[in-house]
Amino acid sequence: MSPNFTLLDQLYTQERLLNSGYTRTTMRRKLRTKELISVLQGVYIAASVWDSFTPSLQVLARHTALALRDSTCVFCLSSAAFLYGLPLLHVPQNLHVLAGYSVRGAASDGILEHTSNEASVQVTVLRPNFRVTELSQTLLDCARTLPVLEGCALVDAALHRRMLAPEEILPRLQASQNSAATHIATHADARSSSLLESVARLQLVEMGLPAPVHRLDFEAYLLGTSDAHAPNRASDYAGVYRMLRTRQASFVWLEQRVGLAMVASDAALPHADVPTPAGWHMVQVRWEDFYPSSRVLREKLHPYFPQLG
Structure with a gap:
């Protein structure tokens, strides 16, 4: 069952409580x-249900409560x-919410109303009962x-998941006459498969490194082997790292000792069953394995991903 439907069962309006036998006292x-x-x-x-929720689920509960x-x-x-x-970096x-849609409450309830710049607002309805601005507008x-x-x-993720096509969002960003939006229009990349990869890519490009061209999904390649055949995952990663350092391919960023690998083709690796590169991917290893000398990048990413250490 979807978490949203579970939340609807756990939330009570005053009317529902009174109908279930509660008195106001x-x-x-x-x-x-x-x-x-x-x-x-x-x-x-x-209270017992609320305390069992993760912070993200508590935020979802508040949104569900307002929609209810x-x-x-x-x-x-x-x-x-x-x-x-x-x-999102932070939930x-x-x-x-959009102004003018009959919302009760105030800033003390954490409800902020916004006026749209658009002449007309297109609304999408998400299950179970959320009315939201259309995706490209969002x-x-x-x-x-x-x-x-x-x-x-956000744009990377929407494109990567094929929630909309590039032509549905990039021209709108470019035509917005907003400097941040036009910057995003030229830097969005549908190949990015996670928030960490998007932020790392943008920070690396900002540091003067070239945008990656090819992708090799080392995580899927390594994790595709069962644990019985790969009892020491850490040594597998270390082995891949040593292998990459010895190959003659486009390892510009590996030379900088940051964990993004650009691979010209699957022929760059000795394994014939390695998938053909398509896009790019952050190699998933312990931070200290790949980033010991990249102090600048580490400092740039730490505010966004403190769990990396």
Whole structure:
């Protein structure tokens, strides 16, 4: 079952609580003793359930609560991107909605209303009950308002997942007369398969390194072998790294000791069963294995990915 449908079962409007046998006195007592938590004004959840949620699921619960309470609201900006399932550096702590769609509440509830620059707004309905701005509009709005790295990563992800075609978004970004959006239009790359790869690629290009041309999915290649045949995954990665350093291929970035490998063709590697390169990929290894001397890159990426160490 989708997490959204589970959330709908866990959220209670005041009307639903009263219909299930609660009295207003009981509701006030449970709120006072913190057995019930107010997710938003007029929408409640059991404290034990709320405490079991991850931070991301708590954010989803707040969005679900608003959609449940105000069925005509339209989510926009990072809220819409979050509901589309696109990767964000930080989940939205506020609820971003379009103004003029009958939303109750205030900034104290974390609800921020935004006026659209568009003459007409196209709305997409996502399951189970989310009304959001149309995807290309969401990406354009995020490109205008979010940091460039994050806005570009959103466009990368939408293109990579084939949620829309390049011609549906890149011309809109280019024509927006917004410097961040036009920058993203020229730097978006559908080959990027994760937020980490998008941010790393953009930081490396900003440092003066060339944009990658080919991709070899080392992660799929290595992890395609069962654990019984590859008991020491770390040594496998180390072996691939040693192999790459000795091959005559386009390892410009490996020479810089950063973990992005450009491979001219599958003939560059001695294994005939290695998949044909298509795009590019961040080699998934321990940070210290690949980045010991790339202090500048490490410092640039650490604010976004502190878990890398």
